[in-house]
Amino acid sequence: MHLSASLLQRQKQRMVLSPQAIEAIRLLRLTHTELHQLVEQALEKNPVLKPDPFDDVSPLPGEDQRSSQSRSEIGESPIGGPSGGRGQWKSQRSSGNDRPAVEEFTAHTETLHDHVARQVALTPFTPQERLIAGQLAAHLEDTGYLQVNLFDLAGRLNVRQADVERVIGILQQFDPPGIFARTLSECLEIQLRQQDRFDPAMAALVANLEMLARGDFQGLKQRCGVDEEDLLDMRNEIRALDPKPGDRFQSGTPETIVPDVWVMPSSEGGWRVELDPATLPKVLINHTYVAEISQLTNQNPEGKAFLDHCQEKGNWLISSLKQRAKTILKVATEIVRQQDAFFTHGAAHLRPLCLKNVADEIGMHESTVSRVTSNRYMLTPRGVFELKYFFAAPIASCEGGDAHSAKAVRHRIKAIIAEESLDKVHSDEDIVAQLKETGIDVARRTVTKYREAMNIPSSIRRRREKRLSAAAIKRSD
Incomplete structure (x- = not known):
């Protein structure tokens, strides 16, 4: 066997993320608190950046302050109605940074220690x-x-x-x-x-x-x-x-959930989806400072290169923040569209939904949708929910297809048990039969698993509890 050394040239294709793309993915994963901290650090390190004095979202590169005042906010997306103003919620909320922090209304509570x-x-x-x-x-x-x-x-x-x-x-x-x-x-x-x-x-x-x-x-x-x-x-x-x-006793500072997205009824019908302006950092390029420094660095190549680098990083940050906000809003809008019945009728009407359904509709990758929906919350007329809440596994329908979500089935099981009386306590088999009457095809072991996950005892224990409670009431009478 003859061994020899040789040089070979091969050509192959592979996908490589640029440093900017990696940083953009990191921005998308950050919570609004972490994002504010990152922007504050950028303001300290980059001399060409400054906080936006207006309530609007920071302008894209090339926009001036006047145009940023006149255009619509990025955090607005009507569903089921034509585009328009921000609606009534903005007038009912405090504007700007004058809103007092929640901690100002939190009294000091003595801890156990x-x-x-x-x-x-x-x-x-x-x-x-x-x-x-x-x-x-x-x-x-x-x-x-x-x-x-x-x-x-x-x-x-x-x-x-x-x-x-x-x-x-x-x-x-x-x-x-x-x-x-x-x-x-x-x-x-x-x-x-x-x-x-x-x-x-x-x-x-x-x-x-x-x-x-x-x-x-x-x-x-x-x-x-x-x-x-x-x-x-x-x-x-x-x-x-x-x-x-x-x-x-209170063990520490109470945690406050700040919703990233608002969902409210639209006056034209349907739902309006908006980003909370308080969660969007607002920065822009300080063009006055750039113009003054440019005159001083015309004859200084190193200074000019540093200024150009700062402008490039500043423009990229502003553009990335803009794209991040658009991505979050796009995903939230699609979730609201897919789960319209939930907002109208409640948890029993949650549809089966997975990341791929949303990703295919808005033309994004599943991993992007997963990053957007993690640790982000939506304020709705029915309460505050994490975006992940709206994704539910499918349960087969008796008529065929995936017509019911697992969360909706659990809600229905809980409702059936809540309607029980002393004379009629339903076994898991009875619950399966009642679910089939409503078009839900589910196995008995699945009902048992869902019931135990909700900490609901078995039918034997529920019957005994009801009998003892009835006996106690009878004695008190």
Whole structure:
């Protein structure tokens, strides 16, 4: 076999993204908060950029400030009616940057750790006990539970584990009742003891919470030594307790969802889709500054090259922001068009929809639609929804085709169960039959999966719950 070295020239084609295309994709993925931060950084680094003093969207390269005032905003797209003004929503909202931030109306709420720290300070601990209490409070979760290895903690503090247990007993008397518990059973026990209701029968019930969750009332009556009436009263007492006592305290700054898109009824019929101007950064080229600096850099090649580079980057940023806004609006408009029945009649009328359906209609790639719909929200007359919400898997229709979405089917299952009575509790098979009457062809295991996903118990447990509730109502009468 003869081996030799040679040079070969081959020609092949491949797609390569330019740096500008990669940056444009990154811009499309950013949330409006991240985008504002990026634009602020660009304003700091690029001397030819300046914030747009007008409320309108930043002009494209070549447009001046006067033309930007006269043209329509990019965030306007009527559906089901001719184009026109922005409608009534703009007049009802505050304009410009004078709108106060939501945080200005948010009162400071005491956290659980603040509440506990104040009680620790008011408790007459010894120095050693106060040290132990501080360490235990540091391991307190926001739900009110204590998650720490007592043996390790005692070793770090060079104290006995019995001393740590004694301090925990004191801390468990703090407000709110149930904090510093290590398990759910202990949390409920603390609250019941403070109410002087932790008798042997209740202790047996708390020790067998799994049976209570399964609805095994026959077994619980034997374990607790009570009849059905007493067991029902004990169950109601358990339900009145707080399984997560720390949740009533605010753990941090409340998160506020700012919708990127507005959907509102159009006066001419149909729906209007607009981008929220507050989510669109507004920048433009400072032509006055460019003209002044150009005169100084005419005889300086390096300075002129730097100025040209800044202008090129500034124009590209403005154009990319413009294209990003158009892309978001285009995708949102198509979603509203596809899901028109949802906005008119509600969740039961959601249509099956996938990324490819939207991408094919607007002439974009599926990956682009996926980037646009991630972490973006739409304000509608029916509430605020993430754009991903409107995409649902198809469920076959009895007449053939994909006529129903999975979300609509879950909504229908929930409605059927909500209409049940004590005399008529539907099994999963019954629900399948009722769905088929409305043209929905779905298997029983699918109904079971959807029901469990919505935390709805089985028909046996629902029937037992209704019977016990009816018995309680009858006794109260």
